[in-house]
Amino acid sequence: MFIIICWRHDYFDRQTVFIFYCFTIQAFVIFAAHFRVMRTIQFREALREALTEEMRRDDKVFLMGEEVAEYNGAYKVSQGMLAEFGEKRVIDTPIAELGFAGIAVGAAMNGLRPIVEFMTFNFSLVAIDQVINSAAKMNSMSGGQFTCPMVFRGPTGSAGQLGAQHSQNFENWYANTPGLKVVVPSNPYDAKGLLKSAIRDNDPVIFMESEQMYGLKWEVPEEEYLLPIGQAHVVQEGSDVTIVSFGKMMRVLEDADKALKQDGISAEIIDLRSVRPLDIETIVKSVQKTNRLVIVEEAWPLASISSEITYGVQKHAFDYLDAPIARVTSRDVPLPYAPTLVEAYLPNVHRIVDAVKQVSYA
Amino acid sequence: MAKVKFTKEIYTKWFKQMMLIRRFEEKSAQLYGQQKIRGFCHLYIGQEAVIAGCMTALEENDKLITAYRDHGHALAAGIPANEVMAELYGKVTGCTKGKGGSMHMFSKEHNFFGGHGIVGGQIPLGAGIALADQYNGTKDVTVCFMGDGAVRQGALHEAFNMAMLWKLPVIFVVENNEYAMGTSVERTTNVLDIHKIGLAYDMPNYQIDGMKCEDVHEAIADAAKRARKGDGPTFLEIKTYRYRGHSMSDPAKYRTKEEVQKYKAIDPIEVVGKTMISKKWATQADLDKMEDAINIEVNESVEFAEASPYPDASELYTDVYEEDYPFIVE
Numbered sequence: 001m002f003i004i005i006c007w008r009h010d011y012f013d014r015q016t017v018f019i020f021y022c023f024t025i026q027a028f029v030i031f032a033a034h035f036r037v038m039r040t041i042q043f044r045e046a047l048r049e050a051l052t053e054e055m056r057r058d059d060k061v062f063l064m065g066e067e068v069a070e071y072n073g074a075y076k077v078s079q080g081m082l083a084e085f086g087e088k089r090v091i092d093t094p095i096a097e098l099g100f101a102g103i104a105v106g107a108a109m110n111g112l113r114p115i116v117e118f119m120t121f122n123f124s125l126v127a128i129d130q131v132i133n134s135a136a137k138m139n140s141m142s143g144g145q146f147t148c149p150m151v152f153r154g155p156t157g158s159a160g161q162l163g164a165q166h167s168q169n170f171e172n173w174y175a176n177t178p179g180l181k182v183v184v185p186s187n188p189y190d191a192k193g194l195l196k197s198a199i200r201d202n203d204p205v206i207f208m209e210s211e212q213m214y215g216l217k218w219e220v221p222e223e224e225y226l227l228p229i230g231q232a233h234v235v236q237e238g239s240d241v242t243i244v245s246f247g248k249m250m251r252v253l254e255d256a257d258k259a260l261k262q263d264g265i266s267a268e269i270i271d272l273r274s275v276r277p278l279d280i281e282t283i284v285k286s287v288q289k290t291n292r293l294v295i296v297e298e299a300w301p302l303a304s305i306s307s308e309i310t311y312g313v314q315k316h317a318f319d320y321l322d323a324p325i326a327r328v329t330s331r332d333v334p335l336p337y338a339p340t341l342v343e344a345y346l347p348n349v350h351r352i353v354d355a356v357k358q359v360s361y362a
Numbered sequence: 363m364a365k366v367k368f369t370k371e372i373y374t375k376w377f378k379q380m381m382l383i384r385r386f387e388e389k390s391a392q393l394y395g396q397q398k399i400r401g402f403c404h405l406y407i408g409q410e411a412v413i414a415g416c417m418t419a420l421e422e423n424d425k426l427i428t429a430y431r432d433h434g435h436a437l438a439a440g441i442p443a444n445e446v447m448a449e450l451y452g453k454v455t456g457c458t459k460g461k462g463g464s465m466h467m468f469s470k471e472h473n474f475f476g477g478h479g480i481v482g483g484q485i486p487l488g489a490g491i492a493l494a495d496q497y498n499g500t501k502d503v504t505v506c507f508m509g510d511g512a513v514r515q516g517a518l519h520e521a522f523n524m525a526m527l528w529k530l531p532v533i534f535v536v537e538n539n540e541y542a543m544g545t546s547v548e549r550t551t552n553v554l555d556i557h558k559i560g561l562a563y564d565m566p567n568y569q570i571d572g573m574k575c576e577d578v579h580e581a582i583a584d585a586a587k588r589a590r591k592g593d594g595p596t597f598l599e600i601k602t603y604r605y606r607g608h609s610m611s612d613p614a615k616y617r618t619k620e621e622v623q624k625y626k627a628i629d630p631i632e633v634v635g636k637t638m639i640s641k642k643w644a645t646q647a648d649l650d651k652m653e654d655a656i657n658i659e660v661n662e663s664v665e666f667a668e669a670s671p672y673p674d675a676s677e678l679y680t681d682v683y684e685e686d687y688p689f690i691v692e
Contacts, residue, residue, distance in 0.1 A: 102486020107490040108490075145458070
């Protein structure tokens with residue numbers, strides 16, 4: 001009102017009034033942003049937003065997989081997407097992972113940008129020939145003529161008492177293969193930013209989610225953002241020990257950190273976000289500061305991501321280590337059904353705290 | 363099937379195409395013996411009528427994908443002999459810059475989606491290439507070749523089911539040369555007519571004489587017409603024969619000389635040549651002249667490959683990722 005009166009009556013020259021007006025607006029925006037409560041959405045909703053936004057942005061992007069369309073997704077990630085994009089771009093497939101993974105690779109070679117949903121990555125094993133022998137190698141075998149800009153996504157890891165065949169982690173399997181990128185987000189914010197980057201990436205990306213995290217709520221801004229693939233995130237700075245993890249294990253680590261804080265231990269926590277590329281540099285930098293390293297991983301121990309990190313750290317920060325590196329992984333057996341055995345199998349707060357104490361000689 | 367009127371031009375194309383493949387492959391065998399060509403090397407000799415008859419039935423933008431017995435398909439797709447030979451040598455001037463080798467010829471420019479090394483792996487890929495064309499609303503057709511060994515792979519059955527369900531514009535061609543490496547068809551199945559696999563998916567399927575370019579052309583033309591109309595895939599069992607072993611290391615002791623002779627007696631190059639002479643479209647001298655030109659082309663491809671450099675070691679890290687990538691380098 002004051003501005004309008006000034007404008008109408010020429011109390012000040014109009015340029016001054018206009019500048020004043022601009023400052024007022026800007027101040028209001030900053031004020032509002034500062035006090036606004038950021039919305040929280042579920043992991044599955046964050047993924048859905050990433051998928052939907054990217055499909056609106058680029059009509060070459062489409063989603064295919066079991067139950068993704070009419071059923072609205074086995075875990076409701078793709079809920080409502082058939083209604084928005086139609087059956088041409090949200091495609092229900094028969095239970096034939098090898099076949100539809102290969103069809104998606106062929107479509108990618110011919111100019112489309114497919115997103116393949118595996119109901120779980122356990123089932124990706126029957127499609128692994130097309131992921132490893134076709135998608136990962138097409139660029140190289142063809143001398144750079146045919147690329148596969150595509151995403152294979154779905155949940156990985158254990159999710160309760162699901163038995164041996166539905167509880168596995170193959171992050172390290174895929175991470176071993178040149179030509180692929182492997183992203184394993186640990187929260188809805190990362191999931192959205194990383195999935196959008198994965199869809200825009202011109203290389204095949206394995207994007208591994210968690211059945212147990214689909215309902216996890218987190219602050220996710222309304223505005224568009226992308227997160228780079230290949231850069232680890234230092235979630236918390238600390239001085240006593242570095243703890244590295246990724247995916248769902250970050251949530252277990254969160255609880256372990258509370259226990260460590262009670263014991264007065266300051267942990268620097270690193271979320272890898274992707275395991276191929278593996279951001280060893282960020283880990284090394286942290287170890288140079290804390291001199292101690294614990295790695296938490298849901299996969300089995302042999303030839304795992306933690307093995308590779310251990311190699312990288314002894315190679316690049318050998319003189320900085322004050323204790324042998326410790327790791328917490330799943331036990332070296334198939335996961336049985338009984339709750340006591342599940343409890344004994346998985347990494348947990350107790351084992352993480354023990355590992356930290358071990359490297360701290362505490 | 364619609365009868366096609368085959369012109370002199372088509373016969374001439376067949377003759378030249380098949381002669382080029384035959385001479386190129388004979389030269390490849392020779393060079394393999396001299397260890398100029400290394401790795402696995404699977405020759406197409408005897409099967410030339412399949413790809414020759416196919417190519418004259420297709421349109422310019424149609425796509426091809428095949429398995430590892432791919433030199434003939436690569437040449438027929440239009441990749442210059444120089445580039446195919448240089449690839450066999452592993453030279454940087456090869457059609458995949460020395461990265462693919464004998465089993466992995468590719469050319470985007472010629473719509474050749476590659477030679478693929480895992481038996482049956484190219485079958486879903488072929489369906490996927492067709493899915494993209496359907497998605498983009500082109501009228502292009504993909505021809506997906508496979509050997510008779512590949513039809514036992516699950517990938518075929520999954521791809522056939524979806525290709526038929528979604529009416530993808532793809533023609534699946536099994537080049538039945540009767541042996542999956544050393545195992546004859548009758549030792550792998552009790553359904554000897556491979557084309558009948560199509561019945562399980564209501565896919566139109568035919569058995570074709572692969573020693574006759576005419577029959578192959580007609581079958582492919584019909585299937586392509588069906589695909590372009592939106593009626594979906596066709597499965598063609600094209601019966602053919604390879605004169606040589608499975609690969610260069612295979613002496614082919616699992617079959618008799620008489621069996622090989624039976625097919626050599628109906629050699630498609632000779633048959634097409636004789637037809638051209640009988641129709642007075644060419645004299646023996648004309649055919650000899652064409653053959654001489656092809657011999658020169660093949661010899662020049664060897665000179666080209668010999669003179670070309672190997673890829674520099676720095677090429678190791680190119681064409682793995684499209685984006686910049688921080689490789690682990692010790």
